[in-house]
Amino acid sequence: MRIPQIILPFLAALATVMAVPSPREAALDNLLAERESPKALKAAIAAARKAGVSEQAILEARFLYHVDHREDEAIAAMLPEFLKQRDGFKLEDSAIFGVKEDWLAVIAYVQAIDALAKGDKDAFKNHITEAFWLSPRQASAFAPHIERMRLEETMRSVKIDFATKLMPLAPGDPVALETLIAGKKALLFHFWSPLSRECEVGMPDFIASAIEFSANDVAVVSLLPGDSPKLLTDARAMIHPLGDKPPGAWLIDPKEPSLARDLRIQNLPTMVLVSPTGKILFNGDPTDQEFWDALKKIDARIKRPQSAREESE
Numbered sequence: 001m002r003i004p005q006i007i008l009p010f011l012a013a014l015a016t017v018m019a020v021p022s023p024r025e026a027a028l029d030n031l032l033a034e035r036e037s038p039k040a041l042k043a044a045i046a047a048a049r050k051a052g053v054s055e056q057a058i059l060e061a062r063f064l065y066h067v068d069h070r071e072d073e074a075i076a077a078m079l080p081e082f083l084k085q086r087d088g089f090k091l092e093d094s095a096i097f098g099v100k101e102d103w104l105a106v107i108a109y110v111q112a113i114d115a116l117a118k119g120d121k122d123a124f125k126n127h128i129t130e131a132f133w134l135s136p137r138q139a140s141a142f143a144p145h146i147e148r149m150r151l152e153e154t155m156r157s158v159k160i161d162f163a164t165k166l167m168p169l170a171p172g173d174p175v176a177l178e179t180l181i182a183g184k185k186a187l188l189f190h191f192w193s194p195l196s197r198e199c200e201v202g203m204p205d206f207i208a209s210a211i212e213f214s215a216n217d218v219a220v221v222s223l224l225p226g227d228s229p230k231l232l233t234d235a236r237a238m239i240h241p242l243g244d245k246p247p248g249a250w251l252i253d254p255k256e257p258s259l260a261r262d263l264r265i266q267n268l269p270t271m272v273l274v275s276p277t278g279k280i281l282f283n284g285d286p287t288d289q290e291f292w293d294a295l296k297k298i299d300a301r302i303k304r305p306q307s308a309r310e311e312s313e
Contacts, residue, residue, distance in 0.1 A: 027051035028095055031061045041065050056085055057095040063106065064096070067141070070288065076114040082107045105135030109142060116149060124149065151264055151283060158262060160187075160278040166251040169224060169235060180219045180249055181276060186298050188213060189272040190222040190248070190286075191260060194234040196268040203238070206269065206286070208305040210247040216299045220248030225260040225268075227252050273298075 021029060027048045034044040041062070048058055059081055066074040089103050097103045108131035115123035124145075131142055162178035181187040190206060192199040210220045224235050232252070239246055253259050263272050263283060273282040273294050282294040295302045 024051045024053060028053045028057060028061075031058065032064065032095060034061075035065065035068055053095075054090075054093040056088075056090060056093045059085065060095050060097070060106075063110075072113050072117060072145075075110055076117045079110050079114045082110050101134045102138065105131045105138055108134060109138075112142075113145065116145060121149070148284075154264060155280040155283050158280050160259075160274050160280075162187075162278060164257075164259070166223075166253065167227075169222075169232070169239070169250040169252055175249060175251060177221070180221060181274075183217075184219040184276070185217045186276065186281065187219040187221060187274045189259070189263070189274065190220060191225060191253075191263075191265050191268055191270045191272070192222055193224060193226070193268050194231070194238040199269050200238065202269060202286070205305070207242065207247060209286070212302060212305055213295070214247055216302050218295070218298065218302070222246075222248055222250045223253040223259060224251070225253045225258070225265065227254050 027044075027050070031041075031044040031048045031053065034041050045058055045062070048061070059078070063075065063078060063082075066078070086104070086107055089100060091097070091100060094103065097106075108127045112124050112127035112131060115121075115127055128142055128146060132139060160177070162181055163176060165174040165176045167174055177187065190210070192206075194200070210222075213220050224231070239250065263280070265272075267285070269286055270284065271282065271286045271291055272280060273291070275281055281298075282291050284291060292302075292304050
């Protein structure tokens with residue numbers, strides 16, 4: 001059974017699967033491993049029910065599916081079901097929990113996600129704190145939501161100054177951001193680095209996306225955080241295979257002043273979508289569905305290109 005990295009904190013107490021599992025165990029194992037699609041999950045749930053898997057275990061498996069897919073809305077929608085089963089929890093029926101506190105921590109976590117979706121900051125803090133208290137070992141699953149809330153709060157007060165001029169990665173004169181966004185529906189910052197393996201692997205996907213964005217009047221600016229000689233040399237070597245005119249503008253974000261610092265960039269690659277007024281519309285991972293939702297609001301014609309990595313598999 002393949003266990004996605006993001007849900008490992010929830011599986012610390014998962015029992016070892018028997019060499020020759022019973023039909024019920026096999027159905028539960030398949031359900032826990034299902035990540036393909038909502039349709040496939042629905043089929044796995046039906047098979048699990050037919051095999052006698054408890055509704056509690058099915059609820060746990062559904063929760064893990066949505067956590068792995070980062071579907072906060074779906075997680076929040078499960079809150080009534082979790083609250084209904086909170087007092088009736090049976091440890092012997094659990095598919096993933098070794099102690100009741102872990103189950104209660106997940107309920108507090110779901111309450112926190114629901115509060116976050118409603119913009120209730122105080123309730124979010126209370127519930128996520130309770131989740132930490134009940135199950136500290138699941139902290140790595142709770143932390144991203146705290147970081148996201150803080151980032152969103154900070155971004156509300158950030159406004160991009162389009163008069164800012166940055167040096168191009170290729171030899172040339174400084175480029176003003178206002179010349180790039182002029183006449184466009186939005187500007188997209190793509191923070192990247194040749195030092196990031198993820199940036200290197202994901203470059204084909206980014207190029208396909210950049211072409212799609214540019215075709216729909218979204219200015220694309222790839223920003224290299226840092227300007228050391230070696231970093232610049234490595235960056236130029238990395239984009240050399242893209243030809244003389246890679247899509248979008250390729251600029252250097254210096255240490256002072258630093259857009260990466262103002263935008264709290266901590267991981268690479270990161271996408272930051274900016275409105276024509278300088279307002280931050282999205283700041284985060286390019287694989288997040290929220291990123292594509294934000295783009296759709298700008299232009300409904302924007303389509304998410306098929307991953308180059310998926311095509312090769």
